[in-house]
Structures are given as C-alpha cells and as structure tokens.
Amino acid sequence: MAAVLILSSFVAASRVGGSAQAAALERMGVRAILVPTVTFGRHPGLGAPGGGPVDDGIFEGMLTGAEMADGFVDLSAVICGYFASPGQVKVAAKALERVRAASPAAPVIVDPIMGDEDTGLYVKEAVANAIAGVLVPAADILIPNAWELARLAGRPVGDLSEARAAAKALGGVTMVSSVPLGAEIGVLLSSDGGEFLARHARSPAAPKGTGDLLTGLFAGALTEGISLPEAMMAAVSEVAALTAGEAITVTLDQLDG
Numbered sequence: 116m117a118a119v120l121i122l123s124s125f126v127a128a129s130r131v132g133g134s135a136q137a138a139a140l141e142r143m144g145v146r147a148i149l150v151p152t153v154t155f156g157r158h159p160g161l162g163a164p165g166g167g168p169v170d171d172g173i174f175e176g177m178l179t180g181a182e183m184a185d186g187f188v189d190l191s192a193v194i195c196g197y198f199a200s201p202g203q204v205k206v207a208a209k210a211l212e213r214v215r216a217a218s219p220a221a222p223v224i225v226d227p228i229m230g231d232e233d234t235g236l237y238v239k240e241a242v243a244n245a246i247a248g249v250l251v252p253a254a255d256i257l258i259p260n261a262w263e264l265a266r267l268a269g270r271p272v273g274d275l276s277e278a279r280a281a282a283k284a285l286g287g288v289t290m291v292s293s294v295p296l297g298a299e300i301g302v303l304l305s306s307d308g309g310e311f312l313a314r315h316a317r318s319p320a321a322p323k324g325t326g327d328l329l330t331g332l333f334a335g336a337l338t339e340g341i342s343l344p345e346a347m348m349a350a351v352s353e354v355a356a357l358t359a360g361e362a363i364t365v366t367l368d369q370l371d372g
Contacts, residue, residue, distance in 0.1 A: 117338035123196030125151035131324030136331030171202035190218035225254035
C-alpha cells in the first residue's frame with residue numbers, strides 16, 4: 116500500500132491543511148501518516164481557531180515515534196506544508212534526512228505555506244525565512260502559489276510570463292498554483308522536462324484549502340506511477356470540479372520554450 120508522510124496542520128472542522136490532505140489520500144487508497152504542526156478547531160481565517168501550535172519538542176517526539184513504527188520506510192512521498200515555528204522547520208529538515216535514507220525514492224514535496232495575494236504574509240517572518248532557507252532547498256518538488264513564488268524568487272508574478280521566469284529562476288521542479296490568466300486561472304509546472312499549464316475558468320469564490328488539496332491530490336496521483344504533467348492534470352481537474360461544484364473543463368498545454 117502506498118504511503119505519504121505529511122508534516123502540516125491538523126484542523127478538526129475545516130477541510131484544510133494536512134487533515135484535508137490525509138482524507139483525500141485515504142480516499143485514493145493511500146496510507147496517510149500525518150504528524151501535525153498545529154491542532155486547530157477551524158481555519159484561522161474564519162476567526163479564533165481554538166487549539167494552537169504543537170510544541171517543537173512534542174513535534175520532534177511524534178516524528179521519532181512515527182519513525183520507530185516504520186513510518187519512514189517504503190514511503191511514496193513526503194509533504195511539508197504549514198509550520199508554526201522556525202524550530203519545527205529545523206526538526207522537519209533533520210527528519211527529512213532520515214526519511215531519505217529509509218525511502219530514497221520518495222520525493223519531498225514542499226508547499227511553502229507563507230501567504231497569499233489577498234492576505235500577504237500570514238505566518239511569522241521568522242517562519243517564512245526558515246521555510247525559504249531550509250525546506251525550499253531540500254524540496255524535490257516545490258508547490259507555491261503565485262504570491263509565494265514571487266516572494267521566494269524575489270520578482271513579480273503577475274501573469275504567466277512572469278510566473279515562468281520566476282519558476283525557472285528557482286530551478287528544479289516547481290508547480291505554481293493561482294497563476295492569473297485573465298478570466299481563467301492556471302497551474303504551471305516547470306521542470307527540465309518542459310513547461311506545462313493546466314487552466315480553467317475562474318470560480319466566483321474559491322473555498323479555503325484548495326492549495327492544500329491540490330498538493331495532496333498531486334502527491335496521491337504520483338503514487339500511481341504517472342508523469343508529473345499527468346499528476347498535475349488529475350489534481351487540478353479534481354480541485355476545479357470541487358470548487359465549482361460540478362464538472363469543469365480543464366485544458367493542459369505544453370508551453371513552447
């Protein structure tokens with residue numbers, strides 16, 4: 116049975132974060148191992164969430180316990196998402212070294228959760244800096260939104276051309292969500308194997324957690340042994356349908372150099 120280790124948030128009553136990813140993966144027949152960085156009652160964007168951050172030492176202890184239960188062995192992928200402190204980021208980086216030794220074929224997928232266009236930075240500056248300095252270089256696949264890509268690359272990302280340039284500047288495999296395309300919205304995949312764009316009509320109001328779900332579904336699709344563009348297309352199609360509440364046309368294009 117495929118298995119994915121998730122280092123991210125647990126939110127009890129909102130379908131966001133690592134808990135939403137775990138639920139999506141389990142529906143796909145993939146075992147999800149969620150080690151939470153926070154335990155919230157609801158999404159903080161809805162008001163006081165209840166709960167709070169997981170202490171760095173407790174987070175490290177949970178990772179050690181998961182490792183002792185062979186939770187680092189035979190993994191199909193690792194997802195790094197929301198972090199509440201720089202200490203958690205450092206603990207995660209050390210754990211990734213042991214994960215790579217136990218599951219060398221498992222890609223490390225980093226969703227550098229820092230902020231968004233409508234809110235700006237919504238984690239502490241020190242957390243954002245730790246993610247950029249420690250986890251981003253450790254990623255095999257990076258999945259920022261357009262705002263996060265702009266912050267990481269240090270250049271504007273206001274359209275497809277700028278997104279392509281910023282992704283190439285970061286290098287490696289980068290999948291960028293929320294790329295503005297006028298009346299459409301897109302997800303850009305940039306890698307040595309080429310550039311691909313999945314696009315569809317904008318929804319009037321996207322629910323919170325769509326980025327988390329995209330990352331989880333993408334990781335799940337990769338466990339089926341399909342290519343990166345195919346996995347992106349599968350994930351984008353499902354998120355678009357869930358957001359719109361109905362089947363929606365998603366187009367996949369390979370971009371010219």
